[in-house]
Amino acid sequence: MRKVAILLIFSILVTPLFALTATPTVSTTLANDKVTMQDNVPLDIFGEATDIQRDVRVALYDETNLTTRPYSYGGFWTGNVTLVENLLVGAGFEVTRLTAGAIDGNDTLRTGLFDVFVMVDNNPRDYITDEVFNFWRSGGGILSFDGAINFLCYFGVMVPDSAGNHGHGVYWTYSWSQNQTVLNRHPVSQGYAVDDYITDDFDWAAFDWSALSGLSYASEYTPITYAEAGTNWVNTLARDTVFGGRVVQTFGDANPIAEGHGQMIIDAVNWLCPRPKARVVFDYSHRPYYGIDVGDPYLGYSAGDRYARWRDALVNRSYTVDKLYPSAEGNLTAENLAPYDALVIAAPKWIFSAAERSAVLEWVAQGGGLIVLGDILSFSDENSHINYLLYDLDLSLSGVGYSTSSIATAVRNIHPTSENVLNTRWEGGQYVNVTGDAYPLWYDGPNVLCAVQEYGLGRVFLAGDINALANYIDYEDNLQLAVNLVNWISSGAAPILLYVDEPHSVNYYRTPVTNALNEIGLNYEITTLGAYLNRSLVLKDWYLVIIDNPWWGLSSYYDDLDDYVDRGGRLLMSTYKVDSYPSSELWSTLGFGFAGEAPNQVPLYLWTSSSVFNIPHHYTAANFTPFEDYGDEGDMLTVFDNATAIAGFSDTPQDGNASIVLGNNGRTIYNGYLIDQFQGDLDDSTYADNYELWMNEIAYLLRVTIDEPSDIGYVEGATGNDILWHPHSIYPADYTIRRNGTIVQHGPWSGNAITFSVDGLDNGTYVFVISVNDRVGYSATDEVIVTVEAASTSTPVQPPTDPTMLIIIAAAAGVALVVILILWKKRS
Structure with a gap:
């Protein structure tokens, strides 16, 4: 046993010293040698302005x-x-x-x-x-x-x-x-x-x-x-x-x-085919007390029009408005709600099922807008159904009624829905309870007449009066409130904020810029006063802000716009006020300085073949010519090194003559000549030139982008090798992946990340190219090189033994031998 113990000690001390570590196999990849093609190039699939991809x-x-x-x-x-x-x-x-x-x-x-x-x-x-x-x-x-x-x-x-x-x-x-x-x-x-x-x-x-x-x-x-x-x-x-x-x-x-x-x-x-700002639906499937038109079925009262004036005002402003009737196949289902951006429920006599309640709240959380109207205390069933529907929110009908006589009030909290609304009138009903995240809008003394809440990506409005937006809609500023309400309620998920004060159109909802946004199919929120622009800028992280400003002065808010751009925001701006405020920091941020007053009623010449003039509408004229005289129409600009002039007041580029300026690495476009005045059709496309230019500039700032994942290298037979791309577009269309020029995957793209496995390749080098396309004609492309090394099949050859290592091993063995002899002697 003593011999065994001694031999065991020897093996523990000495044997590891003779075990030489195997040299690891190193998998090399090509470092920083990727050819990236991220420039946005047009797809040759669009013709006139009406050819943007859409389902008709x-x-x-x-x-x-x-x-x-x-x-x-x-x-x-x-x-x-x-x-x-x-x-x-x-x-x-x-x-x-x-x-x-x-x-x-x-x-x-x-x-x-x-x-x-x-x-x-x-x-x-x-x-x-x-x-x-x-x-x-x-x-x-x-x-x-x-x-x-x-x-x-x-x-x-x-x-x-x-x-x-x-x-x-x-x-x-x-x-x-x-x-x-x-x-x-x-x-x-x-x-x-x-x-x-x-x-x-x-x-x-x-x-x-x-x-x-x-x-x-x-x-x-x-x-x-x-x-x-x-x-x-x-x-x-x-x-x-x-x-x-x-x-x-x-x-x-x-x-x-x-x-x-x-x-x-x-x-x-x-x-x-309608290009609505949003789609609105009134729920008739739960027997509301009021509906839209006289004689409509499934109403508690149908002897006269009630919400017809509201409906007409919305259609007048580029909305569509439907009535959803009862159906044996389901009423407020996810399928029925899916086409719409806003839902109006007015004093429902029939109760909501649990499934309907869940579907409505989920729809709101995904960006839908819900307008709910209760009424006087005698509408007990209707009001209880509303509170059941809104149980998970911080809004409810209070059960405390107010006079059936009219209440006119100017007491309000400032909110996007109160823009241009100074007074409202209410005709009997009950007050609204507000807790948590809910926000009161209008008051009768200390009592809340109506309130809103943001829920997920969506928005909810509750009032205890069905008359204010019906037969009292033309009293005080109720009609403006009704229009503002649908603008705000339907844009909870909107990535775009639009300021517009164009004075020559039917209304602010049917201007060249709004028509362009609607044509592309974008969700946006409108504001028309500078103070509300200022407020809206900080209420949400906007992907794009558009300023169409041929009329009022906005100089008080230039610093806010400058801060927005500095934070990485995209800005599209058309105004005429550089000459009035030449020292504003906003202009240098956008890449230009004031050079002089723009000449009156002269053409604007295209200086480049930028995609701004070609996607989605290919503008074939050499210039834009004004048809409407706005008086002060803009300014001539000197462009700095951090920006690019693409159009100006001379037929060839000249310093100090610029008008349209691209800046901030393609995140901003400034128009020093008012776009709205180009009301003609100089390129004979059958569409107004101002509408086409607005549409093209919006499309440019929203063009699809893609990141640049690293190249990949692996040993043949290894698994788990994926390319992960993160392209981005507000309106994605499709994508194509090619391997060495051959299509290996193609399909619709929803805007999410795209993962592609490159496992299973033989030894060699492969070039994978992805192209992602948006609905208006832009494409972004990226290339990833995949290198696959052959797997080793021979017995590894050990490297020569290091002489130094042999000396160390011999010395250690000698020490171990002395220890063993001493122990042996003591035992003897």
Whole structure:
């Protein structure tokens, strides 16, 4: 046993010294040799401004009953839908045939589900005319062929003065014509030149232009084609109105579709498709006490209009507004809520299910806006249903009523909804309890009349009065409050803040810049006063701030805008005030200084071929020419080294003559010449130049970007090797990954990170290139090099033994031997 112990000690002390460590295998990668292509380049898939990628949903009226309707003049109708269906499907539209039975009482025809309603030489059955009319009045577009002109006139869709009469012999007649000649360039006729003609020989319905041109709203009309009887007889007419959706009446019965007419039909559907700021829906599925229009079903009170004025004001401002009726398939479900940005619930008589309550709150948390209106204490069921719905929030109806007489108040907290609202009027109801994160808006003494709360990405408004926004909407500033409320409530998830004070448009919601934002399909919040711009800038982290400022002074807020840019924000600005405040730090941050007052009413010349002038609309003119004189129209600028001038007041670049300046590594664009004044169509695209320039500058600042992950190296057979890209876009489209030039993956992109496994490759070097695209035509590209080394299969060769190591080992062995001998001697 003693020998064994001694040998054990020897092995513990000495053996490890003879164990030579194996040399590790080193996997090398290429360091910092990646070729990165992150410049944004256009995709050659977009043409005119209307060609931004979007889904256009068409409801095609499929009616075989051709009998004369009670409201119509008559005529020879056909109702041929098959060829129109094939044409529109082939153009990429989503087309659904709807019979009268499918429309009647089924809550089918609404703007949340369809964009355009098409009637091919036939009129709606009399029992669905309300549904079709309400679709248009809610903001939906209508395309009608030939005999469907009866409906357009009788229901005031095309000619409001004809409402209640088919209009034949007064506003229109049948006019025989072989050739239908193009009279005006328009988005509907963008594929044609003036005096081009389409041959389709028959007795087609035609409007009497002399009768229409004298109407007060004649400016809403554009005559597009006329019959052989002369330019007075218009057989393709477009109406762009603020009182409903767009409307186009054209010739033909689509049996067959005349050669050359197909493109006009496609372009008409595209132009008719609403581009709303947001989509609003009123809940009728829980029997609200008030609804929108007189005679609406499923209401507690329907003897008069209630929220019709509110609805009309919203449609007037580029919203669509629907009614959601009860359905056996579910009411406030995630599917039914998905198309909408704002939901209005007014004194609901029927209780919400637990599933509905959950669906509504989840929808709000994802960015939806909820407006809830209770009323006086006698509405006990309605009010209790509201408190049940809002149980998880910090808002509730108090159960403390106030007088049924009117209350006018000016006591408020400053909030985006109070912009331009100095006084409001309330007509009986109950006060609102506010706790936690809820924020009171208007007061009656110390009591809260209404309040709001942000919940997740969404927003909620609660008031204890159903009348203030209904039959009292025109009292005090209630209408402005109602408009502000929907602007704010529907933009909880908006990444863009817009300040606009453009004075020549119908309203601030239908300006060139808002039309451009709507065309691209962006969610944004509007503000129109400098003080509220200042407040909104700090209420949220905005991805992009847009300043359209041809009117009021904003100098008090230049420092706030400067701070926003310094924090990394994107800024698009058009104003005329550099000369008034030349020393503002904002100008140097944006990359320029004041050089002089801009000359009056002169062209603005393009100095570069920047994508700012080409995506999504390819602007083909050499300059922009003003059509509206704003007086002080801007300033000439001297551009600093940290910025780039892309347009100016001379036909070639000259120092001190700049107008459009790119700065901050492409995060900012400043326009020293007011964009809004370019109201013409110099490039003959059929779209206003100011609208196109706004759209292109917005698209540039929101262009898709992508990061640059490192190159990868691994040994053949190893696993877990992934490329992880983090591209970013507010409106993503799709992506493509190529390996050594060959597509290995392609698909839609939702805006999330993209992971791609590079496992399983043989020994070699591979180049992976990803391209991510957005909906307006920008692309961002990145390249990752993957190096795979061959796995080793031979026995590793040990390196030569180090002589120094041998000496150390021998010395250690000697020490160990002495220790052993001493121990042995003691034991003996």
